[in-house]
Amino acid sequence: MEQLNAWFTDLLAGNAIFTANTLGFYWDGLVTTVQLVFLCLVLGIVLAVPLAIGRGSKRPWIKWPIYLYTYVFRGTPLLIQLYLVYYGVVFFDGIQDSIFWVVFKQAFYPALIAFTLNTAAYTTEIFHGAIKNTAKGEIEAARAYGMSKPLMMRRIILPSAFRRALPAYGNEVIFMLHASAVASVVTIMDLTGAASYVYARFYAPFAAFSFVAVIYLCLTFSIMFCFRKLEKRLLAHLRPRGA
Amino acid sequence: MINFQGYGPRLLEGALVTVELALLSLVVAVVLGLLTASAKLSPNRLIHGIGTLYTTLIRGVPDLVLMLLLFYGGQIGINMVTDQLYYAFDIDIFINVNAFLSGVITIGLIFGAYMGETFRGAFQAVDEGQMEAARAYGMNPLMAFRRVRFPQMMRHALPGIGNNWMVLLKTTALVSIIGLSDMVRVAAEATKATHEPFLFMIPVAAIYLLIATLSEWGFARLAKRYSTGFGESSEWNN
Numbered sequence: 001m002e003q004l005n006a007w008f009t010d011l012l013a014g015n016a017i018f019t020a021n022t023l024g025f026y027w028d029g030l031v032t033t034v035q036l037v038f039l040c041l042v043l044g045i046v047l048a049v050p051l052a053i054g055r056g057s058k059r060p061w062i063k064w065p066i067y068l069y070t071y072v073f074r075g076t077p078l079l080i081q082l083y084l085v086y087y088g089v090v091f092f093d094g095i096q097d098s099i100f101w102v103v104f105k106q107a108f109y110p111a112l113i114a115f116t117l118n119t120a121a122y123t124t125e126i127f128h129g130a131i132k133n134t135a136k137g138e139i140e141a142a143r144a145y146g147m148s149k150p151l152m153m154r155r156i157i158l159p160s161a162f163r164r165a166l167p168a169y170g171n172e173v174i175f176m177l178h179a180s181a182v183a184s185v186v187t188i189m190d191l192t193g194a195a196s197y198v199y200a201r202f203y204a205p206f207a208a209f210s211f212v213a214v215i216y217l218c219l220t221f222s223i224m225f226c227f228r229k230l231e232k233r234l235l236a237h238l239r240p241r242g243a
Numbered sequence: 244m245i246n247f248q249g250y251g252p253r254l255l256e257g258a259l260v261t262v263e264l265a266l267l268s269l270v271v272a273v274v275l276g277l278l279t280a281s282a283k284l285s286p287n288r289l290i291h292g293i294g295t296l297y298t299t300l301i302r303g304v305p306d307l308v309l310m311l312l313l314f315y316g317g318q319i320g321i322n323m324v325t326d327q328l329y330y331a332f333d334i335d336i337f338i339n340v341n342a343f344l345s346g347v348i349t350i351g352l353i354f355g356a357y358m359g360e361t362f363r364g365a366f367q368a369v370d371e372g373q374m375e376a377a378r379a380y381g382m383n384p385l386m387a388f389r390r391v392r393f394p395q396m397m398r399h400a401l402p403g404i405g406n407n408w409m410v411l412l413k414t415t416a417l418v419s420i421i422g423l424s425d426m427v428r429v430a431a432e433a434t435k436a437t438h439e440p441f442l443f444m445i446p447v448a449a450i451y452l453l454i455a456t457l458s459e460w461g462f463a464r465l466a467k468r469y470s471t472g473f474g475e476s477s478e479w480n481n
Contacts, residue, residue: 075409075455076448077416083431084448087440178305185420192308205315213304213312220303 017202018211029194030215032108036190037180040112041173044119051120052127053153066124073121078114079182085114086186107186115183119176126172130165131157163234170227174220181216191215247442250433254443257426258450264346264425265415265454269408271351276358283363294359301356306414313349314340314421346418354411361403366392368399398469405462409455416451426450 055066073081089110095101103109134157142152184193195212199205247254282294301309318340328334369392377387419428430443437443 077413079416181305181307209312217303
């Protein structure tokens with residue numbers, strides 16, 4: 001441990017920017033970014049599954065509002081959605097007097113809401129596409145077994161749709177990681193926020209931003225790797241034999 | 244109300260900046276994309292490697308970080324070059340990075356990578372026999388590209404170009420962060436001054452939706468045009 005420490009100090013001794021202090025900033029930023037992205041993805045899936053089922057409904061009063069929601073949230077920049085939630089949250093009557101204000105006066109939760117709504121819209125469309133592409137034979141077989149509609153949805157359609165949605169959803173996860181960089185605009189100290197701080201402090205844009213770019217690159221590659229593994233496992237039955 | 248508390252004209256100017264920025268960066272992205280696709284299809288391993296490195300790096304890093312890097316880092320880089328020029332050759336020039344131009348270059352550079360992937364796939368989808376036939380007709384390479392390869396490649400590339408354009412349009416909102424007065428920046432300034440986020444942000448969102456809807460319609464028509472002779476434009480599905 002001490003050797004490691006000495007090596008680390010040696011490594012950092014040569015430059016003025018990447019001290020233990022600024023690396024601490026980057027670390028905190030990394031934690032914030034990962035928390036933000038992870039939470040919004042989980043909440044996004046929870047919202048997206050029922051919405052995707054509703055999006056494929058025959059009833060117009062269920063189908064069209066969901067379509068409108070995904071159309072609006074996919075057609076406008078995330079930055080605007082973030083501004084709307086961040087500046088708009090105070091307009092809910094009495095929120096500043098309620099206990100929720102403790103939560104909402106930080107920028108983290110408005111950003112989480114905006115990101116969740118955004119990713120839920122994209123995820124809804126991905127799942128909807130996957131559900132729509134379910135093979136006719138699978139549904140016929142389920143019906144022949146006498147399954148009720150909810151049972152069929154739970155046991156047949158959703159599991160196979162999730163598998164088919166996996167590659168597109170992997171892209172959405174990476175997209176969300178990259179999109180989360182705008183959180184730094186509303187005073188959140190995420191990775192990009194940390195880099196902006198280091199830039200402003202040392203006036204070293206190249207070092208500050210390329211370092212953070214490398215961190216994002218590593219995160220992106222790790223996510224890609226995980227999804228590749230997952231695809232290999234879950235889509236194993238679709239691969240040609242012996243390949 | 245209707246003049247947006249005096250911000251109306253500036254919002255309109257901002258909308259114009261957004262549209263100009265998006266269209267100019269689209270041109271840069273398409274040109275870069277074609278170059279990248281040729282690089283990635285090149286038999287030369289060095290050129291192929293450069294193309295792959297470019298698309299991998301750009302697609303692995305957030306747009307905003309690249310924008311900040313190129314905008315702030317670019318100015319310092321240019322200053323360093325001009326300093327060296329001054330010391331070495333006594334040439335005294337000062338180049339100030341223009342926010343609009345750097346926005347166009349950055350967005351073009353980012354989406355050049357995405358376009359490159361789109362074009363590469365599309366070029367590979369064109370049957371080799373088509374080019375052989377063109378050569379048999381005695382067309383020179385330029386004419387064969389213009390009349391045979393390009394139009395057929397476009398049929399496969401259009402859905403991808405359409406998607407990239409939609410993402411590009413939304414990415415232009417990020418230039419407001421590096422100080423360009425597009426409509427998002429005007430709306431953000433107005434919001435901070437008047438504390439009325441809905442009055443400014445919702446119309447701006449509506450303009451984005453309007454542009455997106457119009458371009459969707461335009462791309463559907465283009466898809467029809469480029470799939471002449473292939474029946475229904477089955478490749479175009481949102």
